[in-house]
Amino acid sequence: MKRIPFLEKLQEKLGAFASKINKNIYVLAIRDAMMAYMPFTFIASIFLIIAYPPVQGIADFITSVIGVEQEVWQAKLLYINSVTLNISGLLVTISASKSLADRLNINAIQVILTSVVSFLLLTPQVSTETGDAIEIVKIGAQSIFLAFVVSMLSAKIYQFISNKGFKIKMPSSVPPAVSAPFESIIPSFFVITLFWIIRLLCEGIFNSNALDLINYVLGIPLTTLGGSLFGIVVAKICEQLLWFFGIHGGSLVSGVMTPILQVLEDGNKSAVIAGGDPVNIISNSFFTHFAGIGIVGAVIAIFIVAKSKRYKEMGKIAGVPYVFNIGEPALFGIPLMLNVTYFIPFVFACAVNTIIAYIAFAIGIVPLPSGLVQLPWTTPLLLSGYLVTGSVMGAILQLVEVVVATLIWIPFIKIEDRKIVSEEQVDTFAEES
Structure with missing residues (x-):
């Protein structure tokens, strides 16, 4: 890969900054605390899903089976939420x-x-x-x-x-x-x-x-x-920019953002339990399941347009883990990091989809995440979109974001793939000679 002094200098500066942040005991304490708390949000969500199923017919079925009024068995399930x-x-x-x-x-x-x-x-x-x-x-x-x-x-x-x-x-x-x-x-x-x-x-x-x-x-x-569109877009751009230079952007950004997003998530949950509607567009569920759809577009674009042997094999390897939103094989295997060709889609695809998701929620096309269901980031797309919003429109929104991300990545994948095809042809010719 061709050396670019400017990028190397920027990587050095960002690396030094990230190193200081990663060594700050207060940032680490915030990160550790929220990570330790995360399993309990998932546990509570399981009981909340049962207590407030996305379809009323499910609640009616439970009521008919156990022979207890809905308000009564819902209150019993909320014991877990309370603790x-x-x-x-x-x-x-x-x-x-x-x-x-x-x-x-x-x-x-x-x-x-x-x-x-x-x-x-x-x-x-x-x-x-x-x-x-x-x-x-x-x-x-x-x-x-x-x-x-x-x-x-x-x-x-x-x-x-x-x-x-x-x-x-x-x-x-x-x-x-x-x-x-x-x-x-x-x-x-x-x-x-x-x-x-x-x-x-x-x-x-x-x-x-x-x-x-x-x-x-x-x-x-x-x-x-x-909780603003500006704030969340800046956070995603910063996260992706750090990732581009090989720095764990998710760890750094989540240490700052997760407490804020969790407060907003809890506001939605409390409103729904009280019989109202969610009040915050941006929440932990929004950030986790709608604002992070970007790199998956690179993997799908490879399946669609790649002609090089290397990319075809890499697509198979990276595709399976990405079902569970695990992107390291794509990041390191393609590779996406420090590849100037991919700078624009890598840094800005998530931001574009964040704006799309925000608009979809703001104009009411998709119901806001209720806060009742808080899923881990490894939950597959479409399933997570449906569960956190309680509507098939949440899954459709994620599908639209995947399509947008793929369209953003396709021209850049084509550029890099052509280079690799040329290299493979040269190597094949050299071997035959």
Whole structure:
């Protein structure tokens, strides 16, 4: 492949930037927390699909079989949702604290417990006949930003106090399982006291609570940007640009975008469960299942127009994994990365399809993803489109995007394929000679 100094220089700069981001413990903590939380979204979605099937006839059939009214058995299925998606902020607090504690080399169990106490301390409470209580919705997706702030501050303050030697030191003969909790008393006391003071200041000065303030200061701007067409298109272009230069763009972008998208997803889910309609076009389901359709067009284009032996064989190898949206064989085998011929379709095909999907949802051709069904990214196209929207139109939209991506890729595949055919002819002639 011909060397292009400009691209090599750009790759070097982007690589250095990505390396710094990948080593940032806070970005890693966000990524680790959302990855740890992801299986529970899938588990909850299975029960939500049953509770709110895309076709009412299915619900009627279940009702007739079990002989219980729909509202009753739906409520039973929602138990899983209440202890998974509805406590997502708490789960993120635990997983982010664990990630930070491991990287800061401090007592993970004590940091996790300290963070959980601090998180709940800042969570608004309501008065009941039996005393104060925390509404479960307050520790759900709306508290994810609070969870990250509390986890990061708790871990860093705990580390600072501990490193300064402010801890109860037990004799060396005392087993670690006994001495560790005692050593954590002072660092945990400082952390919890600090968050108690923060709560008092929020109540006294702002007549509010930390959850609402953080969501106002951080949540609203981030969700507004991340939930806009401009924001999501920029995110996809950045992701693909990083991938083009061999940097794991998905890992970097998802670390920033996933918390925002999950909050938007939860907004849709809550609206649907309350009997309304989804309110956000952009959500985690939109980003995962509609904004990422691009490279599959390269694989299909190879099947349609490629004449070289190399591409025909590569198409067979890359085609099967792409049924489950696994694109590494195509990225590395064709290869697509660092191939200047493919720069335009590689970087911009997903962005084009993101705009198409946004328009389709905005004008009402396709129902918005309900948030009830949250599927892993490996779910095959068409199936994922149908399930997350509850409509065959979701699958049709994905099919349209696949066609658009293929049309974008075809002329570029033809250009590169002709080069390879020429090379193969030269090699064949040399062998015969």
